[in-house]
Each structure stands twice: as C-alpha cells, then as structure tokens.
Amino acid sequence: MASEQAPTPISELSLDDGGASAARAPRWRELLFDRVVIVPVLIAACLAGGLGVGLATLRQQVLNSEERMLAALSAALADQADNALAAAQTAMQATAEEIVGGAWVPDTVVAGAVLRARAAALPAARQMLLLDAQANVLQAADEELEEPPHARADYFLSALGAAPGSAHIGAPTVWPGQETPWIPLSMPWSTPHGRHSGVIVVAADTALLLGGFERRSPAPDARLRVLRTDGTPLLESDPSSGWPERAGTLHPPAGVSAWTQIVSRPGDDGRRHDLLLAGHAMQRAPLAVVLSRDTQVVLADWHLQAWLVGGFALAALLVTTVLSLRHAREQRWREHSQRDLQRQRERAARAFAAAREGLWEWDPASERHYLSPRMRELLGFDASASAPPATHALSWPDRVSQDDRRRLREAIDAHVRERARDFSVTLRVMPPGQPPRHVRLRGQGLRDAREQLLLLAGTAYDVSDEVAVSEAARRLDEQLQRARQFEALGALAGGVAHDFNNVLAAILGFGERARALAPEGSALAGHVQHMLSAGERGKTLVARMMAFGRTGQGLRQPYRPRALVQEAWTLAVQGVPEGVQARLDLDAEDPELVGDGVAFFEAALNLLRNAVQAVGDRGSLRARLSSETVDQPRVLWQGSLRPGRWLGLRVEDDGPGIDAEHLPRLLEPFYSTRSAQGGTGLGLAVVHAAVRDAHGAIDLRTAPGEGTTITLYLPLPEPAAAPTAPGVEEAAWSGQGEVVLVVDDEPALVALLEEHLAERGFEPRGFSDAELAWQAFEAEPGLFAAVLSDQAMPRLGGLELIERCRRLSPGVVTIIATAYGGTDFGARASAAGVQAVLAKPLSWSELDAVLQRLLRAPR
Template identity: 40%
Template sequence: MQQPAATVAPPPAGSPGLAGAWGALARSRSVRLLLAIELVVVLAVVGQLWSTRRQVLEAEQRDIGALAGAMAAQADATLEAAAAALGTTRDELARGLLQPGAPGADALLRAHIAGLPQFLALGVADADGRPVASSRGTHGARAPLAGRDFFVAARDGTPGALHLSLPYVARAEDPAAVSVAMDWRDADGRFRGVVMLEADPDFLDRAFTTLSPSADTRMAIYRRDLGLVADGPGDNTRAWAQDDAAHGLWNDPQRGQAREVRLPGGEVRLVSARALARAPLLLVVSRNRAAALAPWTRQAWLVGGFAGSALLVTLLMGLRNAREQARRIASEAALAAGQARMLRAFQAAQEGAWEWNPATGQAYLSPRMKELLGLARDAEIGDETGATALLHPDDIEPLRSAFLDHVQGLSGPFDRVFRVRTPDGGWRHVRTRGLSTTGPDGPMLSGTATDVSEELRAREERQRLEEQLGRARRMEALGALAGGVAHDFNNILAAVIGYGELARDGAAPGSAAQCQLDQVLLAGQRGKALVERILAFSRGAPRAHQPLRLQPLVDEVLKLLASSLPAGTTLASRLQAPDAVVRGDATAVFEAVMNLCTNGLQAMPQGGTLSVELSRVELAHERQLFEGRLAPGAYACLVVQDQGTGIAEQVLPHLFEPFFTTRSADATGGTHRGTGLGLAVVHGVVVDLGGAIDLQTRCGEGTRFELYLPWSDEAVAEDPAGAHAGVVPLGDGEALLVVDDEPALVELATELLAGLGYEPFGVDSSAEALRRFQAEPERFALLLTDEVMPGLSGTALAEAVHTIRPELPVVLVSGWGGPQFEQRAARAGISVTLAKPLTRDELAQAVARALRG
C-alpha cells in the first residue's frame, strides 16, 4: 500500500522557538524602555479616568440624598396634615360631638377634609368594618373593611398611631386608592372602629416628577413589612420597585447616606433611604449606576480608544523587527519538538511498538513491547518464534490467523487481545492494534500494544456491580409486592383472630365449639407467623428497634439446634464477642440466625459440620460485599459455614428472593417443600439493621455466609421478665378515636376496646377521623389508626392531629407500613407501633402503655 508523501506544517504561533524569539526581544533594552513608557502612560490615563468616575458618583449620590430628604419632608408634611384631620375626627367621635348616621355627620366630615385637597374622602367605619359615615355621603354600599390590613393594624396597634394601607380597589368601578387610618375608641378605651382618609396611590409622591433630576431616577415608599405603599407617580403598575434592596435599609444606622446596592438580578443602583417621622414608612430614592455614569462612560471610551490606538501603533512598530527572527527560530525547533512530543506520548501511554513481516517471519519489538510479552528489554528477537514464547497456547494460532486475514484484506482494522504469562504464573491481557503497509519485501504489519489487564478487571467489576444492582432492584420490587399482599392478608387475619377470640369467649368452657374455635385461632396464629416472615423480607412491618446483646441470642439458637441435629451432623461454635450489641428487634434477629443455621443443616443431607463464629470486625475503608456495601466502622460479624453441596451459579441471582427454593419433594412423593422464605428473612433483617451479607460458595465444597451487623455502643436495658405477665390492663372509660379503612376491622376494634373498659368511636375514613378530631380535640384520650389508608395515611393523620394537640398519644397499627416505616412513625410522634393481626391482650397492653406514657 503506497503511503502519501509527508508534508511539513508551518510552526504554530505558540511553539517554543517563537516563544524564545519573543522572549529575547522582550529582554532587549530598547523594547523594555518602550514598554515602561507605555505602562506609565496607561496608568496615568486609567488613574485620571477613575478619579473622574469617583467624582461623578459622589455628585450623583449627593443629588439622590437631597432628593430623598425633600421627598421625605413633603411626605411627612402630608401625613402630619392627615394626622391632624384624623385626630380631630377621632376626638369628636370619642366625646360624642360627631354621631355617625346622625344628620349633619357627613357634612361635618366634608368640612374637616375641605382643607386637604390631596385626599379624596374622609370616612368612619365601626368595629365590624362597616362604613357608617363618609364625606362622600355614600357609605352604605361599600363592603366591610374588617379584613383590610390598615383596619387590623389600627385595631391591634398603638392608639392614636397612623396606619397606611397598600393600594387596593374597594369596588370594581372605583380606581385604586390608599387609606390613612387611625383607631377610634370611646372614653373607656374600647375599640369602636377606625377613622380613615382615602387618597390616590401617589398622594405622597406627586411632586417626584418635578423634583427628579432624571427620567431614570426611581422612588418607592415601604411599610415596615416591606409592603409597597407607593412607587412614584403614575398608574402604580410596579414596572420597577427595589423591594429586595429595601430589606437591609430599615435597620441600617447609615441609611440616610447614599450608597451603592447590588440587586439580586445583578443591577447596581445608587440608593438613599429616609425613614418618615410621622409614620413607620421608609422612602427610598435610587438611580441605576450605569445610567448615572453614562456621560463618563462615553468620555472614557473616547479617551481609552485614542490612547489605546496610539499605544498599539507604537508597540507594533517596536515589535515588527522580531517577526522574521521569531519565525526562523520556531521553524528550526518545530521538528525537534514534534519528535520529543511523540516520544513522550509513547512513554506516558506505556505502549509498545512492533513490526512483523509475514513472508520472512522477521519481527521487531521495542523495549516496552518486549516487556509486555514477558521478555527482557534487551532480549534478542530474530523471528516470531521468540516473540510468541510466553503467549497463551490458545491465543497463538488465532493471533496469527488474524494477522494474515488483515494482510490479505479479509478483515478490517487489526485489533486483538491476547494473554501473556506473568512471572507469578498468572496471565496478562495485552491489546494490540496494527495496520498493513507495503514494504520492499512485500506486506508489512506494524502497530502498537498496551496492557489492558486493569481495564478488563474494571470491566468485570463493573459488570458484577451492575448484576448486584439488578438483584437489589428486583428484590426491592419483590419486597413491595410481598408487603402489599401481606397487608391485605393481615386485614383478613385480623378479622379471623379478633372475632375468633370474641366467639371463643362466648362459647361454653370445654364445649366442642370452644375446641373448634381454638383450632381456628391456632390456624390464625400460624398464618400470622407466615405473614411476619414475609414482612421481614419486605422490611415494612412495625418493629421495635432497641439495643440487644447478640452473643446470648446466637447461643440460644445453637442450643435449640443441638437438641435436634440430624444423624451424622455436628455443630461447632466459636463465639468471641460477648459484648457485641446491635440495635434491632430481638425476635427478628433470632429468626434470621435460626433460618441461616437451618438452611446450612439442610444443605448437608449426607452429614457434616456446621460452623458458627461471632467476632468483632473493624473496617478502615469502604467494602463492597455480595449483597450490600459497608461503610468504615465497627461491625459484629456472624459467620455460618456448612460442608454441603454448595450453591449453583445460576441460583445466586435469586438467592434472597422470597418463595424461591431449590428444595424438591421428598422421595416418598410427598409435597413437603421449602417455603423459600428462610434466606429472604435473613436478607430483610440484615438490611433492616443496616448491615450487609457476604457469600462464598463452590459446588460440592460448601457455603460460607458472613453477616455484618453495625456495632452499637448503646447500653442494653434490663427487661424485668414477667413483670406484667398474664395481666390485661383495663380502661376507665377513656374516649378513643379508632380509624381503619376496613369497616369490619373498625367494628372489631371498637367491640374489643369497649370490652376492655374504653369508650371507642370508630370511623372508616382518615379524612372523617380528622374532621371529628378537629370538631372536638379535647374529647379523645388516644388515637388508634391504621397506616395504609386512602387519602391520609396513619402517619400523616398523626402529624395532622399533633398540630392541634401535640401531646395526644397515638397507637399505629399496620400489617405493612412500606419503606422507611419506622422513620415516618418516629417523625410523626407515634407513641406505640403494632403489627397486624392483633390479639385482644396485645391491643390492651398497647393502649395502656400509650395512655400511661
């Protein structure tokens, strides 16, 4: 294959040769003198322009401050006149000289406002906000004013103080207006209503257009709550208002001085603020800094452009002589720089170069290529035989065939990965890419190679993590499905067990009916235990989390197993963590350990040894396990290892799924199969405790499970066993609010609670329960609620009632609470959580515990 002739590109402007030439020029005395003079000129021009800019800004700030002072004085005068008129009217009302609704009352108001042309009307409203007198003479048609901000402020504020409203529209046909109000009280100080002056929204800023020095100067008047009372003359459309800039001006001791303020949008304004003396108002005058500096900016551009042009011409003339010299130096260095870059690139990439002549078998290998092939850097290589000495036998012929196919044009670009034996007996993966060219002796292959062992290992690790993520997502979906099914089944069991207990109590002692009902209750309890195992996997059941000692619990499991070991099976334990404490539910942890050990025993049908170990493990770095990831910290590590048949690779992705089992029917043709819940329960309990699971297994060599549970430093509370055994606490007529979306369960709960001495009120809707509680919040002593309900859930209902009565005890009953159930219950302030289905004794104990704190 004929190659195109090589061409030499012109040297880039930033090449080392050109940079060196410019550096030599910059070091010459004449150029340095020229640059120094130009620098002095530039600094002088910039300094003068900056001084002029500062003078312009100071003058503008003085103008804005003077304008703000003038507008504040005018506004204070207007408000003083308003205060005088309102005060006079207020005193006449208090002394009975002005009787609203009496003949002549409106005429007297018109006389009071006659000297105030800036106000539209003077009116009086009673304590309910109804207009009762007005200088307009039409006061009955207006809507009550009790909800207006100025009315509320006058009623609740300091007597005799002025209160301004925001612009509002009283009637659809009326224009926007602002009210200046003062309270009206009788001789005993009781609030009787308000006296108010009505004005156009711009009554305080009408003269701003006349006094404003420029069209872009703006003004706004704010109340203490930053309500915008006025934004300058006009239609009050709030086309511009510096609300955000006014936040920090109220409490600023230097607010009277003009300063620069940057608004959230990036605009910079010159701002001066004045607090009005007659009312709690803040008057703000501002102008855009860029507009104020516009004349200076035009002058600066003109001066800067002229100076810059002169300096640029001077500089170009001084540098003109360096151009040819810089190009020559750069051309000489370009080739050497390119060669050096290529050498550095090969060294940085750790790639080897090779050539091979298929016709003669001759090969060339660079030193790095020899290293990749497991040879010494100075090894003599004459032909391909020496080059392939350490290649994997299975890769030699496929590699040779790929070479030949590429040379003959039967395949595309050459790209292969092969294995090379390493000194430690392992295999290194090398990727080589090449291209066929035509040489004097015929086709020639040449290319590069690099070590891709780490890349392949990273790819395998990524694939493993993706598989683990897939398992986690699949199990999460299965958990939600199992939890939902268990929730519905729990509601059925709750009715069966509850009404079964009631029916048994009504049956004659020792009768056939009582015996039959005992069997019904026994079956219900078995169903409850099965549902609890399902919920242990879905991790949505109500479960108490408290510190517990792990080693005594494991020891108890081993004692139970030791009494019924299959023939030929032995049990070996090594428990070395007597102070191991974890935070969880003791019953759930016991069941998880029992299931894991039972699973190991069943994996050894021909007998063997089941080893159980418990120890403390400290992790300094994050660790990825078969199922889950561990953060650095202390863990209790429980190891259960069997000598059984091991676990097949195709089973591993489904190992912790519920109802998945590899146990088949027995040899007698029976149907006794595993439920597939054992390892699912183990997985659910471990994840619920915040731990992770590691697994090592090989077919025919047994399985090793490692459970890592977070170590807790909390103290374990001593449980006074039997303190209340057999005692069923009774109520004392307390009113209880009971809510469940299943009407049958509501009826059952109210019947059970009534028999225990309480006064239950049952509803089958959480929304109806909330309405009933809002109507009589002090009536109920406790709320008993289900969790999963349409509309408001149980935890949401608890949060709602706690906003009204934070101390109300709440008992949350649920068959399945969904993900993060315990966290939601804790945030809602739940007193007690219980799992469905409940017995009467469990319900009695829970209600009594919640009522007594």
C-alpha cells in the first residue's frame, strides 16, 4: 500500500473446493456429512457472520454519520436563530435606551420613523410596536396592520415590569389578516425618570427561529422543532409530523448544550418507529433547536443493502452446498459471486468519491506515495500519472511552498515524537495551471514492534471556502479596529477643541474690544488686526476639530464656499509631481450658504485628493466652482436637481477611471478601489454624507481609461430682498438696566461678557461656577431678566441650569452659547426652554440682536 501498486482486488481472490466430486451421484445423506460439503458450508457460514457484523457496523456508521450531520445542522440553525434574536434584542434595547435618554418621545413622527427603520433592518421582522402599560399601541412601524389584543398575551405580561434590558419570547400568535403565526419578542421600556411605562414588541416570521431550514433540510422527512428549556414546544416546521406529544423527553440534561438521542414513537401503521434526534441549546434565549429523522428512512439504503447481502449470504450457502454436490456448477457460482463483489466494490468506490475526501499514504523507506483519485485531484496530478517520489510526505516543491512543507514536517515530527493520536495541518496547494487551494490534511503514523515509523496514512479535503470566510472575517475585524481608532481620535479632537474654543473666544472678544479702542491707522490697530485674523483662522481650525469629534450634524452657520474650495485646493495639490497639470477655476460669484461649512470643506478636500491620487505622476486635473440655474428636473447618479439655482463643484481627472463593477458599492464606508495602495474607503463616504446632509446631489461620469468627473451640487438660497435701513429708534436701542445672569466656566469669558453687557446698558451678574449662579438665581428669581449660559460646564450643565431657572421664573429670557452641544442639541435645548442658541466664539452683533428681540418682545 505504500507504493503506487494498488492492493489486489477482492474479485481476483479464489476459493478452493477442497477436492473433486465423486464419479457417481452420492446420496443426500452422504453429501450432508461429507467433508466436501461441511467445509464449504462452514466457510460460507463464517462469511455470512462476517457480513452480518459488517452490516451491523455499517448500520451504526450510517446512524453516526446522520447524527453528526443533524448535530452540525442543529448547531448552525441555533447559531442563526441566536444571531437573529441578538439583532432583535439589540434593536429593542436601543429603542428602550433612546427613550430613557430622551432621544425621542413615543407617539411622534420621529418615533414612527425610528420603528420603521429598525423593523426594516431586522431579519424576518414584520411589525415593531411600542405599547403602554395598558397594552395600548403608542407607535407602530406598520400602522396599517391590524393588531391582536395584547393585554393578556404572554409576551406582554412577561415583559411588563421586568428588569430593564430583559428580552422575552412569546408563543407563536396568528395576527389578524395573517395566514401563518408570528413570533412575538418583547422588552420593557421606561421613561427618562426610570418608571416602567410599557413594552416594546417585535413580531417576526417563524423564519426568525426556523431560519433557512426549508432550504437546508437534509431530507424530506427531516423535521425541526424549537423547544423551551422545560421541554414545552414553541415552534415546529411541520405540525403534522407526528412527534411525541410529550416534548419534555427531548430537552437536554442539565449543563449540556448539545445532545443526540433516539426515541421511539407509535406510527400510523400501528408499529413503533425510532426517531433520530439532535438538539442544540441557544445561547441568547432559553430555547433549544431539535432536528429529527425517521431511522427507517435514514437506513433505507442500508436495509436494501442488508437484504441484498442477506440474500447473497443465503444464496452462497445454498450454492456452496449444491456446488459441493456438483463440482461442474462451481465455476458458474464463482463467476456469479465475482460479479456481485465487483458491483459492491464499485458502489463502495462511488460512496468514497461522494465524500469528497482524498486518501494518501507515504512509505518513508521507498519514498513513494499512494494517492486516491480524489487526492490526485486535490494536488493537481493527472489521474493516470504516478506521483513523483518525495523525501517527505506530500512535499513536492512545485505544489507546496517551502513554509507549508516545513509546517507539515514539524507537525509530523511532533506527532511521532509525542506519540499523539494524529496530526492535522492546512496546506496551500498550488497546482501548475490551476488556481491555488487550501487542503486540510489529517493523518497518523504506523509503527512496528520496535516503534519505528513504517507508514504515514491519512485523509485530506478542500477547505478553500472556510479559509476564504476566515480571511473575510479578519478583514472585517481590521476595518472595525480602524473605525474604533477614528472614533477615539474624534473624541480626543472634540475634547481638545472644546477647551481651546473657550480660550479662543476670550482672545477674539478682548481683541475686538482692543481693536475698537486702538486709534485708526496706528501700529497698535494693525497688530490687533493681525491677532484677530490669526484668531479667525484658529476659529476655523477649532470648527474642523469639533466636526471631526462629533457624530451628528452640528449647528448650521453661514459660510462662503469659495474660500473653502481655495484652501482645500492648496492642501490637495501640495507636492504634486511636475508632470501633473493642475488648474482651479473659481466663479466670480461667491454666494453665502447656510449649513456645515466644515463638512463641505472635507468633501471638497476628499474629492481633490482622490483626483490627485488617480492622476499619479503624469496627467491633468481640474476643479471648477460655479453656479447654475436648472429649469427642468434632472436625475443624477445620486439624487436629483429640482428647478432653481445650484452651486456646483466639478473635479475631473484623466486617470484610469473606475470599472463598472465598483460603481454600485462606491459610496459604501470602508469600500476602496485602491486597497492595495492604502485606500481607507472613507473618502467618498464622507462626500456622500456631506452632500446628503446639505440636500444636494452627486453626478459621476467615468469609464476605464477615460478618467473620472465628479460634480457636487448644493442648493443656493433664493436672493433675499434688500433690508431696509434701521430706524433711529432701533439703531439706538440699548438695555434699560435689566439684570442678566452670565454663566461660563471660563473666567475670562465671564469678564468679557460683563464688560460688553455693561456698555450696552445692562446690569450683568457673572459666575464661573454654575452651582453658585443657581444659588444666586434661586435667592432672587424675580431680579433677573435674562440668563446667558454656556452648555458644557462641570457639575451643572447649561440646559439643566436653564430648566431650573424656568421652573422658578417662567418669563425669564434664556440663551445658550456653545460650540457644539451634541446630536439633536437644538431639539433638546427647545425642550429645556431655551429661546436662542448662539455659536461660540460669540458675535457681539448677533448677541445684541438676540437680546433686543427677546427683551423687547411681550412676555
């Protein structure tokens, strides 16, 4: 077996009849006790016994194989159900946490949108509900579905009043208008004050737990059942399958997550049938997945073989007896037996080939291999050619790399040295003229009486798909780590920018006051102006850092796109090779837009950098900023243009272009067409997010070898009417001694605001400690006409301070000054009673206008 010579086929073995027949026809009594009859009959009986043992072994192997397959499938279905339950639980928990955190309020448009989005993202989900404590529907993802009564449902009762974050699974329920039952999942939710207020319900198809069983069913008779841990049946793939009524016999022993067993049940024909069961417990729910098959169906092929072999054994006994009497018929019986054995051999060969596993042996003494046909296929050898000798097992340099050969030798040496049961190693096989594949080898060594290695033998199978899945998981993990790094950098940048913003506000504020006091045209005025210009650049830098650190949209502020495009161009074309021709065209018109200028700057910079990278060492790129009037609706690559005025930023290059296969995924985060050159896949995702938030559109024109042109369109505001000149009374307006409470954790800003407000005719009361400010307001709430507070302060934040002040004095004017308050800050500020939100660093004219508007309005 260690060489290329195959073992002698069974069909080539012969049986000796032990002698010749008598000349005369013997009597039956004589033949029965004759050695010529007894020896063949005994031999045939021994063969029949061996066949019986083999059949029994084969029967057990068939059951074991089916048991392993059902166990693996039940584990996969349990994992799939766990993942689906985890996704549903995550969605419900996120909804409950957002309600507790006050991110949105039930029974609103925002709540409906959130439920619809999350129901659409969940696998097999059909409805997502928000119920109050009386089982009334506050919000539904699909408001057109008719609801069943929830008050007495098990999923509502089990979740109501349960611990926060605990998920519950109810019995399958048929909803009105539906033909099949749905699986209800529930979780309690609470108000921001911690009071239990109701239940979140997700209704999903039975596919949530059954998964793709109908497609992955190993056989038509296979059945799937989902049980609770106490054995109560929850769901079954075929209710008419006739499983045992007492499902409690199917749950696993304590502490066992996976099990197999055979149970007996009465069949429709009155006889008892054995069921092969394989179960696996879920990790995220007190449920278990149980698969079953009828052993009669599993052993159908074996029964056929048993009948064939049994008949053959009986025929052999009879034929042997008869052939012992008539030697002339012995040859015919032998030919018949050879044909039967050949068919058995071919059937066994087909069964081994269907397993898709290769068999290999290596003889160290002769350095020769024996390879089965499947093994030759895995290694890329011709089926008719002999494998060349090798100094070690499976070590052909033209098929296995040096590193893999070294790993294989180390695994075999460790197996021989440590006397382990077997060894296993995965090799990357590179057959000439064929794509590489990954092959997993398993084997063991055979030793003689002196413990010397005689033979290495084992099996092999293709694991290329498993390796590909593992590699994809590794890449996803790398992307996740990179995203976490970006998140950490963003948090750090946001924190640093927030503290620096207070310092910068004081510099700009006192600088403006110093500029007003300096004589016009003096050197001091020039120095102060330079300082203010540097402060403005620092203000822009802080805005970018704050934008990098936040996760949602910031405050909408006016900005000029022309200066931002010019600055992005300067950064993008720094250091471009001399062979690259770069040209920037800026329209004479420079409109003022209202939105996130930092996001627009980042989008322009990413487009320009992509164009520079696409051009390489030689080529041309051009950027143009211009306005355009659209008369008819126009559909673009991403979005559409309605009639009106639009600002367009066009970036074009003559690089290699983009293949059509990349276009559908071009805007996905972390998807890059230049991953080999270090692309992160975030550039166009940032561009898309900025344009989407500005209600714009993107146009793309590209083809392989023809370059790429990307145009961003942002809507331009309609030209406003010229403002009328303010009257004398309005221009001369100032405070009338109103007391204004000024709160900021930066003492320099407090002093600056006090000085400005005092000049405008107010009486400021400044505090750098929010707690002290609250104590002063609490002592005399009627004294203060307005509260001007920072948002991010230690111990007591601006919104909480204003809420307290509004409770004592509902008519007080409230203003918040902040650089960025977080996601949905405008909505939270409005809910707290804030009447105006000002961006830091403060603009004196904007502050004066807000105070004039709020204090002169009737209260």
